[in-house]
Amino acid sequence: MVCSMASKVRLFVDHPLGQGQTVPLSQGQGHYLFNVMRLPVGAVVSLFNGRDGEWDGVVAQAGKRGALVCEGQTRPLVPPPDLWLMFAPVKKARTDFIVEKAVEMGAARIMPVLTDFTNAERVRGDKMLAHVIEAAEQCGATALPVVDEPVKLGRVLDGWDPTRRLMFCDEAMIGQASALSGDRGPWAILIGPEGGFSDGERDRLRGLPFAHPVSLGPRILRAETAAVAAMTLWQNAFGDWR
Amino acid sequence: MVCSMASKVRLFVDHPLGQGQTVPLSQGQGHYLFNVMRLPVGAVVSLFNGRDGEWDGVVAQAGKRGALVCEGQTRPLVPPPDLWLMFAPVKKARTDFIVEKAVEMGAARIMPVLTDFTNAERVRGDKMLAHVIEAAEQCGATALPVVDEPVKLGRVLDGWDPTRRLMFCDEAMIGQASALSGDRGPWAILIGPEGGFSDGERDRLRGLPFAHPVSLGPRILRAETAAVAAMTLWQNAFGDWR
Numbered sequence: 001m002v003c004s005m006a007s008k009v010r011l012f013v014d015h016p017l018g019q020g021q022t023v024p025l026s027q028g029q030g031h032y033l034f035n036v037m038r039l040p041v042g043a044v045v046s047l048f049n050g051r052d053g054e055w056d057g058v059v060a061q062a063g064k065r066g067a068l069v070c071e072g073q074t075r076p077l078v079p080p081p082d083l084w085l086m087f088a089p090v091k092k093a094r095t096d097f098i099v100e101k102a103v104e105m106g107a108a109r110i111m112p113v114l115t116d117f118t119n120a121e122r123v124r125g126d127k128m129l130a131h132v133i134e135a136a137e138q139c140g141a142t143a144l145p146v147v148d149e150p151v152k153l154g155r156v157l158d159g160w161d162p163t164r165r166l167m168f169c170d171e172a173m174i175g176q177a178s179a180l181s182g183d184r185g186p187w188a189i190l191i192g193p194e195g196g197f198s199d200g201e202r203d204r205l206r207g208l209p210f211a212h213p214v215s216l217g218p219r220i221l222r223a224e225t226a227a228v229a230a231m232t233l234w235q236n237a238f239g240d241w242r
Numbered sequence: 243m244v245c246s247m248a249s250k251v252r253l254f255v256d257h258p259l260g261q262g263q264t265v266p267l268s269q270g271q272g273h274y275l276f277n278v279m280r281l282p283v284g285a286v287v288s289l290f291n292g293r294d295g296e297w298d299g300v301v302a303q304a305g306k307r308g309a310l311v312c313e314g315q316t317r318p319l320v321p322p323p324d325l326w327l328m329f330a331p332v333k334k335a336r337t338d339f340i341v342e343k344a345v346e347m348g349a350a351r352i353m354p355v356l357t358d359f360t361n362a363e364r365v366r367g368d369k370m371l372a373h374v375i376e377a378a379e380q381c382g383a384t385a386l387p388v389v390d391e392p393v394k395l396g397r398v399l400d401g402w403d404p405t406r407r408l409m410f411c412d413e414a415m416i417g418q419a420s421a422l423s424g425d426r427g428p429w430a431i432l433i434g435p436e437g438g439f440s441d442g443e444r445d446r447l448r449g450l451p452f453a454h455p456v457s458l459g460p461r462i463l464r465a466e467t468a469a470v471a472a473m474t475l476w477q478n479a480f481g482d483w484r
Contacts, residue, residue: 078460104467106459139461179478217348217483218320219381225346225470232474236421241459 009037010046010140012133017052021070022060030066033059046074048136050144053077079143080106081239082186084164085231087111088118088193089150090223097224098191099128103135103145105231106240112150113190116198123150153190153201157208164188166211167234169226171196180214184238189230191223251279252288252382254375259294263312264302272308275301288316290378292386295319321385322348323481324428326406327473329353330360330435331392332465339466340433341370345377345387347473348482354392355432358440365392395432395443399450406430408453409476411468413438422456426480431472433465 009032015023025033033039039059045068047057054075057068085107089095095112102110110132112123128147136144160166165182168190190205197205205211216229235241251274257265267275275281281301287310289299296317299310327349331337337354344352352374354365370389378386402408407424410432432447439447447453458471477483 100464101467104461104463105471106461139463141461215483217477217481219346219348219383221346221381222342225343228467228470229347229474232471233478235459236475239459241457 008044008046009033009039010048010137011057012137012144013047013049015049017047017049017055017070017073019070019072023047023057023068023070025066025068027064030064034062034066044071048142050136050142051077054142075142077142080108080141080145081235083107083231083234083239084109084111084188085191085227086113086153086156086188087191087223087227088113088115088153089123090119090194094222094224095123096127096131098227099131099147100135101224101228102231103132103141104139105228106141106235107145107189107231108143109146109148111148111156111188113153113156114150115153115193116201117193117195119193119195125149154204157204160208160210161186162210164210166190166205166208167214167230168192168205168211169214169216169230170202170205171220180212180233180237182212182238187234187238189227189234191226191230194223250286250288251275251281252290252379253299254379254386255289255291257291259289259291259297259312259315261312261314265289265299265310265312267308267310269306272306276304276308286313290384292378292384293319296384317384319384322350322383322387323477325349325473325476325481326351326353326430327433327469328355328395328398328430329433329465329469330355330357330395331365332361332436336464336466337365338369338373340469341373341389342377343466343470344473345374345383346381347470348383348477349387349431349473350385351388351390353390353398353430355395355398356392357395357435358443359435359437361435361437367391396446399446402450402452403428404452406452408432408447408450409456409472410434410447410453411456411458411472412444412447413462422454422475422479424454424480429476429480431469431476433468433472436465 041059043059045057048054053073055070056072058071060069061067085102087098089112164186166188283301285301287299290296295315297312298314300313302311303309327344329340331354406428408430
């Protein structure tokens with residue numbers, strides 16, 4: 001849950017939202033609103049659940065059994081464009097960062113993929129979801145991206161729907177000019193691991209009819225930087241930044 | 243200093259580089275090369291000093307008094323384009339991140355600016371420089387950006403050379419479409435603080451003939467995300483990604 005100077009507290013709740021709806025709070029949310037922020041009865045916070053848009057929630061009861069009541073929708077549900085972000089998990093802090101950035105940048109689905117050179121630390125789905133929620137509260141999103149369990153890159157490609165284009169960002173392309181081309185519609189972005197793709201993976205990716213190799217400039221970008229840069233190019237060309 | 247699976251260790255040294263030149267190592271560098279990486283005499287590492295390009299350095303002596311000898315330039319000096327990144331310092335970890343990203347993305351100058359809503363933790367120039375060096379070693383840059391001491395935004399604008407364009411990214415523009423326009427030449431990017439600009443700052447910025455307000459999509463981006471996204475748009479339009 002996040003509060004910036006200028007705006008209301010914004011909370012994700014896994015509960016239906018609608019006019020007059022009473023919304024119970026988790027223990028953590030109650031603690032934050034009433035002990036940390038010291039909100040009184042009658043105070044207004046922003047609520048979203050990923051399905052019903054954003055609502056004003058008025059504090060009806062404070063304290064341990066605190067509850068809010070929905071009073072008016074402030075924004076409709078606006079799902080992000082149909083963009084998946086696939087990335088090879090890296091060290092924990094940087095994986096957390098990639099997940100946070102995927103939400104801010106507007107990915108619809110977050111897919112950890114295991115590549116030949118992935119140094120796979122365990123990826124915890126529950127932790128990723130917690131980061132997704134925190135980032136969505138912070139960035140004003142009204143929808144949450146889907147978060148997948150890690151899966152092998154080869155398996156993902158085996159089952160690929162060829163109508164979804166795949167933008168892949170490859171260290172081996174450093175120094176080559178190659179801009180993003182293609183058209184709107186469903187896309188995925190694939191960020192390679194820090195050791196790069198294996199030769200076998202690279203050959204396979206380059207041979208896929210739906211794959212678009214893209215260069216991200218002459219320097220080697222860390223995975224989380226590449227993720228933000230690639231999503232920027234895509235959102236600016238085809239997504240909801242237009 | 244950074245070593246990835248596929249590449250040589252890469253070291254920044256503050257020492258002239260040229261054919262046959264002997265290069266002494268700092269204690270930390272010697273420890274890393276000979277105790278951590280266990281490099282023997284004759285091993286080759288990559289050296290750069292921000293002025294003379296990138297050179298192969300051969301281990302001439304290992305251990306405490308270890309030294310390298312330059313044997314051939316591997317890349318010329320390639321300075322980044324004339325892009326400044328100005329940002330309001332945020333919490334320490336995120337400030338470190340912005341500095342790291344500025345190097346990876348190819349900024350020529352990194353300028354912490356204090357705005358009306360900057361919650362100014364102390365910014366330590368020596369720490370910023372250490373992050374710059376580490377990022378340059380990692381991303382393969384041959385030049386280091388200049389790192390300024392923090393200065394007030396108003397003072398920076400008072401002394402502005404109007405031939406340098408200023409792209410500013412403002413939370414207040416969320417939801418408005420405004421693409422990057424302009425032309426090549428010197429530019430600066432200004433990333434606002436997480437509380438946004440003050441009304442006074444915003445009025446002043448909007449009135450500047452060299453200022454280009456740019457929207458970074460419909461979600462609120464954290465400062466470090468905005469920095470990478472803005473540099474991506476610029477590099478892709480005017481910089482060395484073309």
